[in-house]
Amino acid sequence: MNLPSDIRVQDVDVLVIGGGTAGPMAAVTAKEQNPDAKVMLLEKANVKRSGAISMGMDGLNNAVVPGHSEPEDYVKEITIANDGIVLQKGVMAYAEGSFDMIQKLDSWGVYFQKDETGEYDMKKVHHLGTYVLPMPEGHNIKKILYRRLRRHRVMIENRYQAIRLLKDKDGAVSGCIALGTRDADIIVIRAKAVVLCTGAAGRIGLPASGYLFGTYENPSNCGDGHSMAYHVGAELTGLECYQINPLLKDYNGPACAYVTGPLGGYTANAKGDRFIECDYWSGQMMMEFYNELQGGNGPVFLKLDHLAEETIQEIEHVLHTNERPSRGRFHDGRGTDYRTKMVEMHISEIGFCAGHSASGVWINEKGETTVPGLYGAGDMASIPHSYMLGAFVYGQICGENATEYALTRELPELDVEYIIAERDRILAPMKRTDGIPPSQFEFKVRRLVNDYLQPPKVTKKMDIGLARLEAMKEDIGHLYARDAHELLRANEAQHVFDCAQMAAVASMYRTESRWGLYHNYVDFPATDNDNWFCHVQLFKDENSQMACSTKPVDPYVVELDEDEKNAYQQMRVQAG
Amino acid sequence: MPIASQISMVPVVVDDEKCIAEKGCRTCIDVCPLDVLWINEESGKAYMKYDECWYCMPCEADCPTDAVTVNIPYLLR
Numbered sequence: 100m101n102l103p104s105d106i107r108v109q110d111v112d113v114l115v116i117g118g119g120t121a122g123p124m125a126a127v128t129a130k131e132q133n134p135d136a137k138v139m140l141l142e143k144a145n146v147k148r149s150g151a152i153s154m155g156m157d158g159l160n161n162a163v164v165p166g167h168s169e170p171e172d173y174v175k176e177i178t179i180a181n182d183g184i185v186l187q188k189g190v191m192a193y194a195e196g197s198f199d200m201i202q203k204l205d206s207w208g209v210y211f212q213k214d215e216t217g218e219y220d221m222k223k224v225h226h227l228g229t230y231v232l233p234m235p236e237g238h239n240i241k242k243i244l245y246r247r248l249r250r251h252r253v254m255i256e257n258r259y260q261a262i263r264l265l266k267d268k269d270g271a272v273s274g275c276i277a278l279g280t281r282d283a284d285i286i287v288i289r290a291k292a293v294v295l296c297t298g299a300a301g302r303i304g305l306p307a308s309g310y311l312f313g314t315y316e317n318p319s320n321c322g323d324g325h326s327m328a329y330h331v332g333a334e335l336t337g338l339e340c341y342q343i344n345p346l347l348k349d350y351n352g353p354a355c356a357y358v359t360g361p362l363g364g365y366t367a368n369a370k371g372d373r374f375i376e377c378d379y380w381s382g383q384m385m386m387e388f389y390n391e392l393q394g395g396n397g398p399v400f401l402k403l404d405h406l407a408e409e410t411i412q413e414i415e416h417v418l419h420t421n422e423r424p425s426r427g428r429f430h431d432g433r434g435t436d437y438r439t440k441m442v443e444m445h446i447s448e449i450g451f452c453a454g455h456s457a458s459g460v461w462i463n464e465k466g467e468t469t470v471p472g473l474y475g476a477g478d479m480a481s482i483p484h485s486y487m488l489g490a491f492v493y494g495q496i497c498g499e500n501a502t503e504y505a506l507t508r509e510l511p512e513l514d515v516e517y518i519i520a521e522r523d524r525i526l527a528p529m530k531r532t533d534g535i536p537p538s539q540f541e542f543k544v545r546r547l548v549n550d551y552l553q554p555p556k557v558t559k560k561m562d563i564g565l566a567r568l569e570a571m572k573e574d575i576g577h578l579y580a581r582d583a584h585e586l587l588r589a590n591e592a593q594h595v596f597d598c599a600q601m602a603a604v605a606s607m608y609r610t611e612s613r614w615g616l617y618h619n620y621v622d623f624p625a626t627d628n629d630n631w632f633c634h635v636q637l638f639k640d641e642n643s644q645m646a647c648s649t650k651p652v653d654p655y656v657v658e659l660d661e662d663e664k665n666a667y668q669q670m671r672v673q674a675g
Numbered sequence: 676m677p678i679a680s681q682i683s684m685v686p687v688v689v690d691d692e693k694c695i696a697e698k699g700c701r702t703c704i705d706v707c708p709l710d711v712l713w714i715n716e717e718s719g720k721a722y723m724k725y726d727e728c729w730y731c732m733p734c735e736a737d738c739p740t741d742a743v744t745v746n747i748p749y750l751l752r
């Protein structure tokens with residue numbers, strides 16, 4: 100059987116899906132490795148300004164720089180911050196690649212802050228070690244990446260949403276099927292290897308403002324990659340270890356204690372008192388934040404009003420021109436001046452993100468998922484707390500390994516029947532003449548997530564949440580889109596729906612509490628190392644049902660001392 | 676299932692006087708990560724068609740004539 104003529108097919112060696120942070124690095128690396136390889140970068144938006152670093156970044160949150168820390172220190176810190184459940188080899192591969200990557204980016208023209216002697220100006224924000232490297236002039240990072248993509252002649256396909264991965268008879272990945280977001284055209288990219296770099300799943304929960312797109316994450320990152328990986332048969336991991344962040348209330352962007360902390364700012368309660376030892380984001384830190392909000396001492400604030408005028412000006416310069424530059428306008432609108440007022444903070448909606456937490460598509464230290472030929476990097480993959488530099492390092496690791504894998508293989512055969520069925524499913528909302536608008540459907544899913552799946556987690560509530568979601572399956576067949584843009588949203592909404600189900604299923608499987616607020620399970624309040632010192636993997640089983648299993652934690656490459664293990668459990672400032 | 680259309684105040688404003696879309700400029704439309712800017716068929720100028728904005732600002736930063744202003748979406752203000 101041949102593909103119908105309305106489906107365009109493009110053949111490549113390496114396909115990279117998602118052109119934010121990890122994606123461009125993976126694509127450039129693939130070309131560096133093998134200049135003859137055909138490498139395509141497929142992006143839902145436009146690689147010039149897509150992803151989390153669209154407007155730049157104000158610092159590297161997790162930089163392992165010689166003289167300040169060793170890879171072993173970093174692996175220890177991240178292991179402790181994640182209550183022990185990490186693939187240490189994976190964290191080590193990041194830590195060991197960290198400094199080379201900083202130097203590479205530096206040589207490409209990314210500016211990192213240096214001290215008087217020309218050394219990187221490292222700051223301490225984490226509980227134990229020193230890992231933050233400011234980049235106050237970081238706004239041009241996307242431009243720099245774009246130049247590299249052009250120089251290496253990476254094929255760029257903007258405005259296509261990848262929707263399903265394809266695989267061949269042997270179960271190896273063979274490309275993807277994607278939807279044009281402007282014309283609702285369907286394309287198939289046939290590839291020998293695929294690197295998924297689709298970012299976090301940032302649209303699972305509903306922001307407190309009720310605005311669907313007022314999320315912490317760039318909302319183009321809505322869990323497409325998580326859903327694609329699930330449907331192609333890959334394992335996901337740690338989904339019960341939600342991403343929940345402490346943010347500016349309503350604005351929903353980072354308060355940036357990492358920027359303000361080294362300059363004397365801190366997170367405070369309503370009395371203006373410090374209540375956490377350390378502003379580095381972790382589940383324990385979020386638990387204390389939550390307790391303060393609920394316990395009568397809230398709301399919680401970012402406190403800067405004690406700082407000197409020139410310090411405040413420096414903070415304003417960094418925070419109002421970089422990363423989330425509309426922040427200044429938000430404050431102006433409410434008459435908030437750092438000099439005179441503390442800035443109200445709140446807890447974000449839930450999401451999946453390895454960049455900040457530990458939830459995502461399982462990968463090992465080579466960036467391999469559990470499906471042959473499929474690699475993953477950045478926020479959607481599973482190396483914990485990897486942030487921006489981790490996205491770059493794993494982008495590079497995946498670029499190298501995917502290129503090598505592609506060399507071992509001929510172009511795979513396409514499953515025409517599957518592609519045609521998918522085309523019809525993807526386009527269906529536009530064939531209808533009325534029905535449920537994607538925005539209403541998505542709002543309802545995300546509202547249910549807030550009502551039933553957000554921590555504190557309760558079995559009875561999650562039961563109801565799952566049942567309500569199950570009932571909404573019916574609605575998918577009634578989604579209605581009037582144009583290509585709404586069709587994009589309709590397809591995104593189905594991935595948001597998948598992610599919501601995954602959040603519930605993984606959370607109910609792990610019958611203990613761990614990672615502070617991230618998996619605070621009221622029915623099982625204690626951490627149970629005897630039974631649950633393991634990863635929880637989520638996958639599609641033989642009957643196409645969502646299932647979970649446990650996976651033992653690999654032997655550590657860096658052992659922890661007994662007294663170190665609990666460092667992150669002691670977050671609260673002690674009285675006196 | 677019958678449907679209704681509701682109005683919504685959008686956060687991004689384009690100054691028609693300054694916008695040079697008729698000369699072929701599509702910069703803001705190109706860079707928007709959420710693909711919510713479009714050309715208004717009547718005026719030929721760029722405008723915000725869908726109220727789905729991350730108030731991230733590439734549209735404003737990259738516009739060659741400073742025609743774009745990003746406001747904070749009403750629900751967040």
Ligand SMILES: Cc1cc2nc3c(=O)[nH]c(=O)nc-3n(C[C@H](O)[C@H](O)[C@H](O)COP(=O)(O)OP(=O)(O)OC[C@H]3O[C@@H](n4cnc5c(N)ncnc54)[C@H](O)[C@@H]3O)c2cc1C
Pocket residue numbers: 116117118119120121122141142143144149150151152156157158159160161259260261262296297298299315316317319320321323324352353422423454455476477478479485486487488490
């Ligand atoms: C507001 C904010 C502030 C942050 N601050 C810092 C900081 O100061 N320091 C730090 O180190 N880290 C920071 N981080 C984290 C860091 O930015 C991320 O960890 C990192 O950029 C993630 O890279 P990524 O490539 O995984 O995702 P992204 O860069 O977000 O890229 C994902 C890309 O995939 C595309 N995509 C999604 N779905 C599809 C699809 N179906 N088909 C095609 N393309 C698709 C998206 O459009 C996007 O371009 C911050 C994150 C946010 C959101």
Ligand code: SF4
Pocket residue numbers: 689693694695696700701702703704721737738739740741742743
């Ligand atoms: S970038 Fe500016 S000039 Fe160009 S279309 Fe947009 S608003 Fe008009």
Ligand code: SF4
Pocket residue numbers: 687706707708709710711712727728729730731732733734735745
């Ligand atoms: S602020 Fe961002 S999301 Fe909103 S229109 Fe501009 S580029 Fe698009």
